[in-house]
Amino acid sequence: MDILTQQLFNGLTIGSVYSLVALGLTLVYGILHIPNFAHGALYMLGAYITLTMMLLWGVHYWMAMAVSVLVVGLLGVLMDRLVFHPLRNAPPIHDKIAAIGILLFLEAFAQLIWGADYRTMETPYGQVIDIFGMTATTQRVLINIGAIAVMILLYLFLKKTYIGSTIIAMAQNREGAHLVGINTNKVAMLTFMISGGLAAIAASLSAPINLVFPGMGHLVILKAFVIIILGGMGSVPGAILGGYILGFTESLGATYISNDYKDIIAFVLLIVILSIKPKGLFSREGF
Amino acid sequence: MGSLLKNRGWVIGALTVAILFPFVLPNAYFLHILTLAFIWMIAVYGLNLLAGYTGYLSLAHAGFFAIGAYALGLLTVKTEINYWLALVAACLITSAIGAVVGLVALRTREHFFAIYTLCVGYIIYLVIDKWDGLTGGVRGLIGIPVPSNIGPLSFETPLSQYYLVLFFLIFTVLVMYRIVHSLTGRTFIAIRNSEDLAQTIGISTMKNKLLVFVLSTFFAGLAGALYASFIRFIGPDIGYITIIFDLLTYLLVGGIGTLAGPIVGTFLIVAVSQSLQFLQDYRMLIFGPLLTLLIIFYPRGIVGAYYDWRMKHSAKKVKRTRKEQSYFESETVDSEKKVKEG
Numbered sequence: 001m002d003i004l005t006q007q008l009f010n011g012l013t014i015g016s017v018y019s020l021v022a023l024g025l026t027l028v029y030g031i032l033h034i035p036n037f038a039h040g041a042l043y044m045l046g047a048y049i050t051l052t053m054m055l056l057w058g059v060h061y062w063m064a065m066a067v068s069v070l071v072v073g074l075l076g077v078l079m080d081r082l083v084f085h086p087l088r089n090a091p092p093i094h095d096k097i098a099a100i101g102i103l104l105f106l107e108a109f110a111q112l113i114w115g116a117d118y119r120t121m122e123t124p125y126g127q128v129i130d131i132f133g134m135t136a137t138t139q140r141v142l143i144n145i146g147a148i149a150v151m152i153l154l155y156l157f158l159k160k161t162y163i164g165s166t167i168i169a170m171a172q173n174r175e176g177a178h179l180v181g182i183n184t185n186k187v188a189m190l191t192f193m194i195s196g197g198l199a200a201i202a203a204s205l206s207a208p209i210n211l212v213f214p215g216m217g218h219l220v221i222l223k224a225f226v227i228i229i230l231g232g233m234g235s236v237p238g239a240i241l242g243g244y245i246l247g248f249t250e251s252l253g254a255t256y257i258s259n260d261y262k263d264i265i266a267f268v269l270l271i272v273i274l275s276i277k278p279k280g281l282f283s284r285e286g287f
Numbered sequence: 288m289g290s291l292l293k294n295r296g297w298v299i300g301a302l303t304v305a306i307l308f309p310f311v312l313p314n315a316y317f318l319h320i321l322t323l324a325f326i327w328m329i330a331v332y333g334l335n336l337l338a339g340y341t342g343y344l345s346l347a348h349a350g351f352f353a354i355g356a357y358a359l360g361l362l363t364v365k366t367e368i369n370y371w372l373a374l375v376a377a378c379l380i381t382s383a384i385g386a387v388v389g390l391v392a393l394r395t396r397e398h399f400f401a402i403y404t405l406c407v408g409y410i411i412y413l414v415i416d417k418w419d420g421l422t423g424g425v426r427g428l429i430g431i432p433v434p435s436n437i438g439p440l441s442f443e444t445p446l447s448q449y450y451l452v453l454f455f456l457i458f459t460v461l462v463m464y465r466i467v468h469s470l471t472g473r474t475f476i477a478i479r480n481s482e483d484l485a486q487t488i489g490i491s492t493m494k495n496k497l498l499v500f501v502l503s504t505f506f507a508g509l510a511g512a513l514y515a516s517f518i519r520f521i522g523p524d525i526g527y528i529t530i531i532f533d534l535l536t537y538l539l540v541g542g543i544g545t546l547a548g549p550i551v552g553t554f555l556i557v558a559v560s561q562s563l564q565f566l567q568d569y570r571m572l573i574f575g576p577l578l579t580l581l582i583i584f585y586p587r588g589i590v591g592a593y594y595d596w597r598m599k600h601s602a603k604k605v606k607r608t609r610k611e612q613s614y615f616e617s618e619t620v621d622s623e624k625k626v627k628e629g
Contacts, residue, residue, distance in 0.1 A: 035398045105575025267406040278394040
């Protein structure tokens with residue numbers, strides 16, 4: 001029973017990170033219909049920037065994260081402007097390949113600057129605490145609280161603010177949004193900004209319990225794709241729910257099935273889903 | 288046959304260079320690189336048929352490449368059957384797995400297909416990596432034999448292997464040529480242009496998609512098997528995602544959906560990365576943006592750009608002819624038609 005609660009908590013932690021990454025991915029997909037393969041690279045850069053800020057300038061963890069969010073968010077905007085915007089009328093195969101090109105570049109770039117070594121990130125929240133009979137580091141608790149807080153903020157932003165509604169409007173109908181006077185280019189840039197920011201938050205939160213290296217985005221992005229298919233491409237609640245489902249499945253699977261094959265679980269799950277429903281589990285119904 | 292004859296200068300030239308190369312420049316290193324490039328070309332042709340002509344971007348092809356390589360490796364090392372039997376078997380095994388994957392994967396479209404195949408590719412990699420008992424896991428598989436003799440022909444030397452791989456490459460190009468210029472090839476292009484329309488005019492899209500998927504995995508498997516017997520060592524890395532990115536780069540630089548694209552792209556990129564050897568780990572710093580810029584400005588690659596240029600060129604010529612010789616009107620109309628079609 002102890003193992004079960006411990007694993008459920010682990011699942012919650014992993015799920016929080018997955019959900020944040022998948023949220024950024026699903027926003028971009030919902031609004032621009034681009035499966036952004038380069039999203040994993042943004043995640044990786046987010047971790048590196050936070051790490052560098054803390055190591056080089058001794059900036060506090062939270063400040064470092066804020067800088068990382070800003071930088072990666074702007075990088076997302078740049079990506080939209082330089083690559084995806086010129087490609088908006090191209091056949092769908094082109095977006096994907098361009099995204100792969102960006103991914104390759106950013107990974108090589110990270111390797112050039114930070115080297116290929118695995119690095120660990122120190123956190124001011126390394127204490128071990130006891131909650132309901134299980135042990136966890138404060139960092140893990142922080143990941144859960146932070147992720148949920150960000151999700152609530154994002155929800156409020158989308159539902160309660162004017163700018164948020166323009167994003168929703170554009171996700172529902174791009175031409176319609178354009179017709180009623182929404183500047184679709186600006187909204188697209190904003191979406192990329194949010195998407196990059198979410199990836200940076202997820203990376204900065206989870207880096208202390210994982211390792212930081214140039215290829216760290218690979219598995220996460222693949223799983224994020226599994227999640228947004230699970231939750232319906234472009235659906236925000238779907239991405240959150242899907243993230244937690246995958247987190248729990250993985251951490252329970254690792255304990256009760258096989259630790260070696262825990263990464264396969266996500267992909268087998270996806271293949272089963274797409275085999276039964278080729279268009280994803282839920283059809284997209286806006287936000 | 289028309290377009291092959293029109294381009295016969297190119298075809299004969301390339302063939303002569305390929306055949307005479309080992310004599311003109313007897314350098315073991317170049318020979319090795321070129322043989323490897325030929326093997327990649329075969330795999331890229333498989334990918335081209337699927338992504339370029341049918342419009343389905345499969346990211347699982349590195350996995351199929353690895354399946355071909357491991358099938359040959361395991362058959363020759365563990366069961367010690369005849370090499371050529373193993374080669375045929377490796378291709379068939381890859382195609383069979385391709386057929387099973389294709390049956391399910393091809394029900395999905397566009398993004399879903401790309402993501403689905405990406406996951407299939409990753410599963411293949413993970414299975415190879417983790418299944419220690421069969422594949423040797425991370426340690427890989429060593430001692431794969433060179434192709435066994437056919438009568439008096441032996442394939443012990445690098446030179447003979449070069450010609451063997453060249454033979455398979457020519458075979459691949461011929462098969463591709465026949466497919467692309469047949470009704471089946473046109474069907475694939477129809478599916479690429481509009482799957483719904485193709486279905487409306489009575490094309491069995493699923494049957495054709497499955498056919499093209501199996502064909503393309505067949506060539507991935509063939510390339511993998513040749514790779515295994517050429518390098519004689521394989522590890523799970525050959526199934527990793529980076530390989531499919533490499534293949535895509537070759538294809539896109541050359542020209543997706545063109546017959547000469549895979550050769551031009553692979554040759555060029557391999558040549559450039561050899562001369563940029565000093566930044567081997569960082570070559571993606573150059574190729575990443577190159578790939579992206581190319582897809583924005585020249586979505587059909589070098590060969591596609593060349594076709595466009597030639598078309599414009601001949602269109603200009605037509606205009607000039609019309610001005611100077613207005614009495615040859617009938618011919619002008621003729622060549623104009625050619626431009627439009629061409």
